Amino acid sequence: MKTPPLNAFRYFDIAAQTESFVRAAEHLHVTHGAVSRQVRLLEESLGVALFERRNRAIFLTPAGRDLHAATQSIFEQLQSAVQRVQQQEQDKVLVLSCEPTIAMRWLIPRLPGFHAAHPDIQLHLVAAGGPVDFARGGIDLALRRDDFHWDRQLHSLKICDEWVGPVCRPGQDQRLDGQRLLHSRTRADAWSSWLRLSKQHARHTERSDYEHFYLSIQAASAGLGLAIASALMVRDELDSGQLQAPFGFLRDGSAYHLLSPQPLQDGSQRQRFAQWVINQCQACLTHLGLTQNDEPALPSPPQVR
Numbered sequence: 001m002k003t004p005p006l007n008a009f010r011y012f013d014i015a016a017q018t019e020s021f022v023r024a025a026e027h028l029h030v031t032h033g034a035v036s037r038q039v040r041l042l043e044e045s046l047g048v049a050l051f052e053r054r055n056r057a058i059f060l061t062p063a064g065r066d067l068h069a070a071t072q073s074i075f076e077q078l079q080s081a082v083q084r085v086q087q088q089e090q091d092k093v094l095v096l097s098c099e100p101t102i103a104m105r106w107l108i109p110r111l112p113g114f115h116a117a118h119p120d121i122q123l124h125l126v127a128a129g130g131p132v133d134f135a136r137g138g139i140d141l142a143l144r145r146d147d148f149h150w151d152r153q154l155h156s157l158k159i160c161d162e163w164v165g166p167v168c169r170p171g172q173d174q175r176l177d178g179q180r181l182l183h184s185r186t187r188a189d190a191w192s193s194w195l196r197l198s199k200q201h202a203r204h205t206e207r208s209d210y211e212h213f214y215l216s217i218q219a220a221s222a223g224l225g226l227a228i229a230s231a232l233m234v235r236d237e238l239d240s241g242q243l244q245a246p247f248g249f250l251r252d253g254s255a256y257h258l259l260s261p262q263p264l265q266d267g268s269q270r271q272r273f274a275q276w277v278i279n280q281c282q283a284c285l286t287h288l289g290l291t292q293n294d295e296p297a298l299p300s301p302p303q304v305r
Contacts, residue, residue, distance in 0.1 A: 004045040009071050011038035012050060016060055016068040093122045094269045097142040099129040101186075101214040102256070105233040106284075107143070114276055121269050129186070134261045141270055142259040143277070150259055157264050157274055159256040160281040163231040163290050164194055165249035167238075169223040174246035176202040180225030182216040183209045190228035193252055200247070235284045249290060256281070 015024040015035055025032045043050050050064035060068060098107055103125060114123065131150065132142040144150070145162060166176075173179065181191055181202065190213075195202060208225060210216040217234060220227035221242055229243075237243040258264065258274050265271060285291065 002045075004042050008038045008042040008045070010075065011035050012042050013068065013071040013075055015039055015051070015058070016064065016071070019058060019060075021058065092120060093124055094273060095124045095126065095138055095140045096273070097126045097128045097132050097137065097139045099144060100127040100212065101217070101233055102143065102230070103127050104214055105217070106235070109236060110280055113280075114273075117276065118269075118272060121272065123273070132259065140260065140262075141273065143256065144259055145254050145256055147254055153261075155260045155262065155264055157258045157260075159258055159274075159277055160232075160285060161251050162254040162256065163249040163285065163288075164190065164228055164252045165231065165245050166194070166226045166247050167217065167220050167229040167234050167243045167245050168226045169221060170241060170244045172223060172226075174244075176200060176205070176226070178204050180206040180208055182219050182225045182227035183207060184213045184216040184227075185209070185211050186213045187228070194228050194250070197250055197252065198247065231288055231290060232281065232284055235288060238288070249288070 011024065011028065011034075014027050015021055018024050018027065021035045021039070022032050024035045028035065039050065046063075046067075048063045049061050050067060051058040052061055104127075108125070111123065111125075114121075126137065126139065128142075129144070130148055132139055132144075134140075134142070134154075143159070150156070168174070179202065183191060191202075194200075206225075208219065210219060213230075214233075216227040217229050219225065220229070221237060229245075231245075231249040234243050234245070238245060258277065260270055262268070262270060264274050
């Protein structure tokens with residue numbers, strides 16, 4: 001005997017649950033007649049009556065009750081299986097919110113290495129800075145510099161210190177005096193902070209302002225002046241010779257952190273990404289001859305800030 005179409009069993013199951021072709025039609029977003037036809041076709045295929053139809057009401061027959069017990073169990077199992085499969089697929093995706101400059105100039109060029117090392121993790125990158133709404137944005141992790149206060153309930157893992165210094169195009173005048181200094185709105189105090197920390201002086205300078213930190217660095221690459229840059233963000237350009245750092249780099253007192261609403265030492269994708277980021281940052285800083293006294297490690301228990 002050929003088994004009737006699954007759709008007919010689904011229509012029957014909903015009609016049996018609601019005890020009404022009309023309510024079943026509303027649930028399935030079809031017409032009353034469509035439900036009635038599917039149930040009739042199922043009855044004809046099985047050769048038994050599944051409902052008694054009396055005064056526009058329907059009642060399950062003994063055969064109908066037996067079949068409904070089976071269809072109810074089957075569709076519940078099917079729904080459960082679908083949810084497990086969907087959850088497994090969602091669990092492969094790691095949503096990372098990352099500050100735009102470090103995302104574009106440092107993280108993205110290194111992502112092929114992450115995908116090669118962790119092919120089971122699908123990283124979805126969202127460019128954003130400052131406070132992050134993990135729940136509303138569906139965010140798993142946020143890579144941020146600690147230039148703002150975040151929720152004390154978040155788990156925080158320090159990745160590395162921030163090292164900064166002036167950069168310019170090779171061959172450009174390396175003196176500070178008389179130079180055009182490139183400023184950015186997103187790090188408005190970058191130059192004043194570096195001059196204070198380095199005990200340098202810049203006299204008779206000109207000024208150009210840019211909306212974002214990465215734009216000022218790009219302007220320096222174009223030979224438009226000197227920009228304060230993060231060592232991490234210009235490591236590749238220093239290697240290729242597109243930029244030079246005539247005064248080196250120093251710590252500015254800030255640091256990069258991974259923020260998460262969940263613990264980071266639970267063996268999850270979050271922990272695996274965190275360890276990869278730490279390793280990459282340390283490798284970059286070491287390559288530039290920059291070291292820090294306290295090498296970050298995955299917390300146990302997690303640091304809460």
